[in-house]
Amino acid sequence: METRELRYFVAVAEELHFGRAAQRLGMAQPPLSRAIGQLERRLGVELLRRTSRSVTLTEAGAVLLREGRVALDAVAAAERRTRRVSQTPGLVLVSKAGATGELLPKLLDAYAAEPGAVTVDVVLCPAGQQEAQLRDGRADVALLHKPFDSTTGLDLEELGTEGQVLVMPAGHELSTRPGLRMSDLAEIPLARWPHRDGSYPAGPGPEVHDAVQLLQLVALGRALTVLPESVRATLHEGLTTVPVLDAPLVTTVIAWPPHSRSRALAGLVAVATRL
Amino acid sequence: METRELRYFVAVAEELHFGRAAQRLGMAQPPLSRAIGQLERRLGVELLRRTSRSVTLTEAGAVLLREGRVALDAVAAAERRTRRVSQTPGLVLVSKAGATGELLPKLLDAYAAEPGAVTVDVVLCPAGQQEAQLRDGRADVALLHKPFDSTTGLDLEELGTEGQVLVMPAGHELSTRPGLRMSDLAEIPLARWPHRDGSYPAGPGPEVHDAVQLLQLVALGRALTVLPESVRATLHEGLTTVPVLDAPLVTTVIAWPPHSRSRALAGLVAVATRL
DNA sequence: CGTTTCCATACCCCTACGGTATCGCCGCGG
DNA sequence: CCGCGGCGATACCGTAGGGGTATGGAAACG
Known part of the structure; x- marks a missing residue:
């Protein structure tokens, strides 16, 4: 399965409308119909049930939508992280805007004082979007708060608990x-x-x-x-x-995508756990 | 980035030899060279440093190799799980051969007695390969033993600890x-x-x-x-x-890929934690 | 029953992927 | 020092297939 096919399917599955999906993808509707049809034939599975009036997901389609998003994020992450390696050798840390009190400046100061520290770009984002930023490679590491933020599929260290x-x-x-x-x-x-x-x-x-x-x-x-x-x-x-x-109780954790323990990230995590 | 390009790059990065990689991919060497070159140009990054005598990974190449494998696994998982939905509505459970004592039969019996239970195929595999089977969609759920098995990037419930x-x-x-x-x-x-x-x-x-x-x-x-x-x-x-x-101490856990809580899986996990 | 909406089909064009032939570079052995 | 062998890059070509436009055909709606 090519990422192109996945992108097409995800677009149609989200819009539940071939015309709008095609518009979103910047292409005409007929080749999109064909591509989805070919995908279904190759998988040997019906993904969408269409009448001339409505498009609905089959059970298999729902699975491919969920898994396909994850896969597309993983591909995007691979591309972004590869690009970033050669350009900025730093880390991108993402955190909820305004939610980390004095922990964040303390962490940045302490890490910057380490030998071999790299630059850390801080991205403050709306609540609930940190996980997506980690999964698609826009960020390398996040400060999250259990139980509010989902940490499924992430490696983490707990930093502290508070009322x-x-x-x-x-x-x-x-x-x-x-x-x-x-x-x-x-x-x-x-x-x-x-x-x-x-x-x-x-x-x-x-x-x-x-x-x-x-x-x-x-x-x-x-x-x-x-x-x-x-x-x-x-x-x-x-x-x-x-x-x-x-x-x-709220537990602040530092979290990162699995399989990504770069030296710089390991250093930042080590500093964080010592705070 | 298309999965085709990723497959090509991973093959070359693993073989560190264009000829052998091309052979493994079932294609000729020149188009492979070209594809890698195009990939590098599009990413704006040098992935491989080649002399006529040897091929080595750059730092960016190492990142893409690691992240690319994860992404390819995610795509393969999406494809496999989608195929399986329509065919066998069951679960695939993977465990180390011979390592689960009487837990496994107990779990299977207890789950089979549940209302709405689906068939559970059991795959016994060599140690250390369960995680890969979960990640690329060959299995839905695994019995693992901390601290021996890696559980990074998986959701899990602990089932018991023993000496x-x-x-x-x-x-x-x-x-x-x-x-x-x-x-x-x-x-x-x-x-x-x-x-x-x-x-x-x-x-x-x-x-x-x-x-x-x-x-x-x-x-x-x-x-x-x-x-x-x-x-x-x-x-x-x-x-x-x-x-x-x-x-x-060894902790037996039941683990599954994040974002994949199907009803059947949830039922199996619930039964397991009650044992 | 005409009209509108929307997905599928038919047909065409052209990109780009893959193959073959060959070059250029480099290390090695005679 | 030269020729040979190994390997990646380049040149060139054929074609599969992805994308476009035009159109068909089914279903809802007034």
Whole structure:
């Protein structure tokens, strides 16, 4: 199977419409139909069930969509990482915007002081996209937070565990309490984070995709939120926190794609675990 | 990048010889040279340094070899799993030959008794090859033993932990001891298992690649070996065991490729964790 | 029943992949 | 020092197949 065929199939499977898929691929619709047909014949499997009115995935098609995306990411990663080796010999670290408190600067400083350290480019991205960036080679290493971020298929080292706090404007009625329980927050509209597919859960409260944006909303009195307690280090004036005693513990981890232990990456991980 | 180009590059990078690589690929040498040259031009990177006498990998080439193998495995896995969906709706479980004691039959029986159970094909393979079988789609799920088997890039559930025992012919001088330490075995030539690349560590003792073969050698008095204590359940007559008190604990895990939680797989894993 | 929508088929063109022949470079043996 | 052998690169050619346009044919809709 060629990556071209996979790209074609994934496009059609996502659009469920040959015309739109062809447009997205920058080609005409007939050769796309043919290519999918040939792919089905070669695999000996029906991938799509089409009427002149609708296109739907068969079970086999669903499998190829899921596995094909992974495979295309792997190919893209191979290409990107190969290109990068000869150009910039550095690492790309990806992290959620605003979510790593003082850990990130500490890590960068400590690593930069190591002998043989390479440059580390930092990419801050919206929540939930770090894993994709690792898988398709745009990044080499990520700071993630269990249990929020998925770590399936990644190698990782745990860096530390912390509780969570409710962040609110100073003077909020809950700000005088010594501690809270999740049940105290049942009535409060908390901010909503995107799922991994980019959709948002239903409910009240604003939709947010990074912590900077979120803290702004909190400062404006438009939202409350529960975050790891390390945010206190970077909190603006006018915001205050109260521990949420029974919120799930958050573990910060440094994660990287398996089979990619370069010397530079190993050094960075070693520094991180010593912090 | 097309998978064809990747296959070509991997072949040349492994052979370090255009002629042999072309032969392996079933094609003539000149188009192969051209294809690699085009790949390098498109990537803007030198992958191979060739003299008329030798071919060596550049740093970028080494990266592409490693990442390219992973990508090719992912493509192969997508293809194989898609084919299998429509044909046999079952699962393929892979395990080291002879290494799972009574766990494997118990698991298969318990799962078969579940409502909605699908057929489970069992593949017993030489040590160290289970991970590759998962990655390229020949298998859906594996029984592995930490710390011997690599589990990088796999999702897993731990099933149990056990100590290890020295296996020897009955009547061996050590067989009367109540327990042993690793230092007691320093002088004894133990069997050697292959590394993940298929090579064997140096040293005395026979080379083995599965437990059945190994136990035969022990029965013949040609080798001693340290194995998880669950082997005692399947031991032939004439063999006896003594615990090795300070040998590393062995954890049996059930592992599967990330992003592949089919209903059938989830059911099998659930049964396994309940055992 | 005409119209629209959408996928499949028919047909054509041209890129680019693979094959053969040959060159150029280099190490080695006489 | 020269010729030979081994190996990768280049030149050139034929053709399979990927992509384009035009069109067919089935299904929903008013």
